Amino acid sequence: xxxxQLAMWGLVGLxxxxxxxxxxxxxxxxxxxxxxxxxxxxxxxxxDSLVETVPVVGSLAPKRQADVRSEVSGTVTxxxxxxxxxxxxxxxxxxxxxxxxxxxxxxAKAELARAEAGEARAAxxxxxxxxxxxxxxxxxxxxxDARTEREAAAAVTAAARAQLDYARSRSDKAxxxxxxxxxxxxxxxxxxxxxxxxGAPPLFRIVDNRLLDLTVTVPASRSSRLAVGxxxxxxxxxxPDQIFTGKVAHINPTIxxxxxxxxxxxxxxxxxxxxxxxxxxxxxxxxxxxxxxxRVPLVALQGWNVAAxxxxxxxxxxxxxxxxxxxxxxxxxxxxxxxAGLRAxxxxxxxxxxxxxxxxxxxxxxGTED
Numbered sequence: 181x182x183x184x185q186l187a188m189w190g191l192v193g194l195x196x197x198x199x200x201x202x203x204x205x206x207x208x209x210x211x212x213x214x215x216x217x218x219x220x221x222x223x224x225x226x227x228d229s230l231v232e233t234v235p236v237v238g239s240l241a242p243k244r245q246a247d248v249r250s251e252v253s254g255t256v257t258x259x260x261x262x263x264x265x266x267x268x269x270x271x272x273x274x275x276x277x278x279x280x281x282x283x284x285x286x287x288a289k290a291e292l293a294r295a296e297a298g299e300a301r302a303a304x305x306x307x308x309x310x311x312x313x314x315x316x317x318x319x320x321x322x323x324x325d326a327r328t329e330r331e332a333a334a335a336v337t338a339a340a341r342a343q344l345d346y347a348r349s350r351s352d353k354a355x356x357x358x359x360x361x362x363x364x365x366x367x368x369x370x371x372x373x374x375x376x377x378x379g380a381p382p383l384f385r386i387v388d389n390r391l392l393d394l395t396v397t398v399p400a401s402r403s404s405r406l407a408v409g410x411x412x413x414x415x416x417x418x419x420p421d422q423i424f425t426g427k428v429a430h431i432n433p434t435i436x437x438x439x440x441x442x443x444x445x446x447x448x449x450x451x452x453x454x455x456x457x458x459x460x461x462x463x464x465x466x467x468x469x470x471x472x473x474x475r476v477p478l479v480a481l482q483g484w485n486v487a488a489x490x491x492x493x494x495x496x497x498x499x500x501x502x503x504x505x506x507x508x509x510x511x512x513x514x515x516x517x518x519x520a521g522l523r524a525x526x527x528x529x530x531x532x533x534x535x536x537x538x539x540x541x542x543x544x545x546x547g548t549e550d
Contacts, residue, residue: 219545220532222496223476225522230473230512233464234405236412236444238396242389242457243447246360247382250375251353252276261384263367267358273384274356274369281351288340288347295333295340302326302333362388392448392455394426397441398465405467406431412446414463419454428465474522475515480530481508493522494529494536496544501529503538 254276261273309326312318366385369375375383394414398406412426426448435442444465448455476493482503484491489508494501506521522528529536532545 215540217499217541217543218501218532218535220494220496220501220529220536220542221545222527223480223530225474225476225518225524225526225528227472227524228475228515230470230475230510230517231466232405232468232470232510233413233512234398234402234467235462235464236396236398236414237460237462238394240392240394240416240448240455240457240459240461242362242387243391243393244360244388245362245365245457246358246386248273248356248359248384248386249377249380249382250276250356251377252281252350253375253377254280254354256369256371256373256375259367259369259371261364261367263364266363267361267386269358269361271358272355273358273364276354276356276375278351278354281347281354285344285347285351288344292337292340292344295337299330299333299337302330306330356383358384358386360386360388362386387457389450389453389456392426392450392457393429394446394448394461395443396446396461396463396465397436397439397443400435400440400442403435403442406442406444406465407467411466412448412463413466414461416455416459416461418456418459422454424448424455424461424463474518474524475512476518476522476528477530478511478514478516480528480533481516482533484508489519493518494533495522496527496529496542499541499543501536501538501540501542503536 256274257277258275259273261267261271267273306323306326306329309318309323313320313323363386364384365387366382368381369383394412396412406428408428408431410428412428414424414426415422416424426446428444429447430445432443446465480493481491482493490505491508492503492505495504496502504521507519509517509519511517527544529542532542536542
């Protein structure tokens, strides 16, 4: 009897527990079905063009600049230009005391006049010898000697003329002129200074900033994508909030063994003069364009495994959010390439995903669905 009572009480307990379990399940189900819709923002995945780039860093330098030295020694008598002023090609930068060069020029002119007089005399003697020889009054030897004298006199005249040209050249070089259009970036001479000939430090440096060379380094692993003519975009802290462009002009044929990098030079037009030689820049070389690429904002990714190139996103359909694994590629301007897991037209959650669970109802609060 007691055994039957114990068994009955055990059965009642099991039934009570089962009832409680069903009640708990019903309560949980009620809570799940009663979860309010989550407000999210979405963006519609649409095919886009993706510009592939290679990051670069480097510095700018003027493409054309010239150091001006003196080719004659002497005392500087005039310096009509100052630093940082624009000059044109041929403009006078400085003058050196011309007295020595002018004296040499006058002497060369006198020597030429004397040589020309000697040549004229030899020409007259040759003409007279030819007439005498024709009349039988001179020997062939006399005529040959006259011709030799004439040729020697012509050679002396030619040498004197060359010496005069040299003296004129030295006289011209006593005036230092700008070899290119540009700006006087450096002036190292003043009136009264004595300057030496070639080999001495430069007296002036003229810089033309209208066209700059951008020399940048590229990791060797990315060098195969580079080619002459590709566009380069870069920025510099000296001119914030402005993007500059150039074109690849030269590529070094060898990789630096120490840094494992490749150097290239891009030409940059600087008509506005905002850039200067010596500035450090960072940017990218545009190495190609891929079309029909699906991209979504980077903030849409959940649990991004950068090394594996995998992540999750929430895709909204019929007001329900579904968690979906995707494969991702490169990130450009805050947008990430999705290589697998999405289709064009999918609506991807960009804001509010931290509150979402797979299967949650959602309301679209904003974003872009076009």
